[in-house]
Structures are given as C-alpha cells and as structure tokens.
Amino acid sequence: MDHSLPEIRTPWRTATLVASALAALELVILVALCVVLLAKPVSQHVQQAAEKKVFAPVKAKPRVATPVGKPKLTRAETSVIVLNGNGRSGAASDGAARVRSHGYTIGTVGNAPRSDFTRTLVMFRPGYRPEAVRLARDLKVKIVGPLDGLRPRDMMGAHVALIIGS
Numbered sequence: 001m002d003h004s005l006p007e008i009r010t011p012w013r014t015a016t017l018v019a020s021a022l023a024a025l026e027l028v029i030l031v032a033l034c035v036v037l038l039a040k041p042v043s044q045h046v047q048q049a050a051e052k053k054v055f056a057p058v059k060a061k062p063r064v065a066t067p068v069g070k071p072k073l074t075r076a077e078t079s080v081i082v083l084n085g086n087g088r089s090g091a092a093s094d095g096a097a098r099v100r101s102h103g104y105t106i107g108t109v110g111n112a113p114r115s116d117f118t119r120t121l122v123m124f125r126p127g128y129r130p131e132a133v134r135l136a137r138d139l140k141v142k143i144v145g146p147l148d149g150l151r152p153r154d155m156m157g158a159h160v161a162l163i164i165g166s
Contacts, residue, residue, distance in 0.1 A: 071130040073159065075103040075138075078131045081158035082109045085117030086166040095120075095164045102138045107158035113149055117165035123147050128159040135160055 071078070080099050084092035096109045121143035124132035129144075136144045139162070150161060 087115035
C-alpha cells in the first residue's frame with residue numbers, strides 16, 4: 001500500500017514573517033519618535049554645558065619662582081649670540097649694539113631659524129641660566145628659557161642667545 005501524505009501547508013510561517021515585519025516597522029517608528037522628541041533637549045543641555053565650560057573664568061596657576069643663583073661669568077666673559085627673529089632688516093645689529101653697551105661680548109649676529117617671533121626672548125645653554133636672567137634684566141626682556149629650537153652647536157660657543165622679536 002502506498003500512502004501518500006497530503007502536502008501540509010504551514011500558514012504560521014507567513015504569519016511569523018508578517019508579524020516580524022510589523023515589529024521592525026514599529027521599532028523604526030519608535031526610534032524616529034525618540035530622536036525627534038529627545039534630540040533637541042539633549043542637544044540644548046550639551047550646548048549649555050559646553051558654553052559653561054568654555055566661558056568659565058580661568059584660574060591662574062601660582063608661579064613658583066625658582067632661585068636663579070649668582071652668575072659664574074662676568075658680563076665681559078658672557079658671550080651672547082644675537083639673532084633676528086622678526087625678519088626686519090638690521091634688527092639683530094641694533095640688538096647687538098644694545099647688548100654690547102651693557103658690557104657683554106657678542107659671539108655672532110645673524111638670523112634666527114624662524115622669523116615669526118612676536119616677542120624678544122633670551123635663551124641659555126645648560127648651566128648658564130643666571131647669566132641669561134642677568135642679561136634679560138639688563139635689557140628689560142621678560143621671557144627667559146632654555147634652548148628651544150636651537151641646539152648647543154648652533155650657539156657657536158655663546159653662552160646665551162638673544163632673539164629679537166617684533
């Protein structure tokens with residue numbers, strides 16, 4: 001005997017696919033509604049927090065003055081390289097004349113690696129900070145720091161460098 005089973009149709013598969021599609025559509029609609037309803041208040045809150053942080057008063061850090069010590073070299077023994085850092089013709093030679101008038105020895109006069117220095121500054125080789133501070137005080141220069149952008153061999157034997165800014 002031959003028994004053939006009738007083909008079983010499964011309507012539950014079609015119903016499952018339709019229900020899943022409807023659920024996905026509902027999820028998309030809910031996400032879109034949440035974005036529309038919550039985006040503006042959240043963005044306003046984030047913007048207010050950012051403005052509060054940006055416009056907050058700046059707290060000045062207290063400066064700790066490190067003792068400079070006494071210069072080991074006299075003004076005549078201190079060699080100074082004078083560099084034009086502003087690009088104006090003759091600025092370095094004018095600066096060298098000012099340095100020489102205070103009794104310092106001029107090592108060399110030339111152009112700085114860059115010509116966009118906005119302020120005049122004094123830089124020093126390691127171990128010559130007191131001499132640099134004395135030179136800055138003599139010339140009424142406010143910025144004194146270690147070599148930055150210059151290597152000791154660029155100093156050509158000079159102890160400190162005066163970079164003329166604009």
